[in-house]
Amino acid sequence: MRSTGYKNGSFPGYFGNQKTTAKKVKKPEEKIETIVNKGLPDIKPKIYTGSGRGFTYSYYLNILLNKINKNWHNPFKDRDIVLKSIVYFEVDKNGKIYNVRLEQTSGNELYNETTIRAVTLAKKLPPLPQEFSDDYLKVHIEFLTAQ
Known part of the structure; x- marks a missing residue:
């Protein structure tokens, strides 16, 4: 039997045999990229508007990323x-995806093709939010193999 390195097989903080205290730590605000990427470990968005302003509609980005991730x-x-x-x-504005292109190659043709295909198959999304004043949304998505 392997030794745990603790007396009597105990583990600090587990099974109530050790007293632990926890401080309340203020959680930093998450960036929109972090929020929309939860549950999607292999794709990371970098979102820009046509005018270069930030895109603040995280619900829309969730829809976009989920659709691409499924593909x-x-x-x-x-x-x-x-x-x-x-x-x-x-x-x-109508949610149509166009101008799809590989911005940075992975160095592997098969991998590159699958990433472009995932976006191309998404074809159409819901219309952009009415409050969004630009004519189009520029999207850069980073696809990563599991690390």
């Missing part, structure tokens, strides 16, 4: 290979 089948999932590519595209 993406990472050919190197569960392998010990690290690849990254960035795909650029635009979304018009």
Whole structure:
């Protein structure tokens, strides 16, 4: 039997055998990229508006990323290979995706094709929020293999 390094097999803070105290720590505000990427470990968005202002509609980004994530089948999932590519595209006021292109190659043609395909298959999203005044939304999505 392996030793845990603790007396009598105890673990600090577990099973009530140790007293622990916790301080309340103020949680820093999460960036919009972090919020929308929860549950989507392989894609990270970098979102810009046509005018360069920030895009503050996280619910819309969740829709966008979930749709793309459903279309993406990472050919190197569960392998010990690290690849990254960035795909650029635009979304018009009506939610149509266009101008899809590879902005940064991973160096692997198959991987690049799957990332572009994931965005292209999304085709149409809900219209951009009415409060959003620009004509289109510029999106840069970073696709990563599991690390």
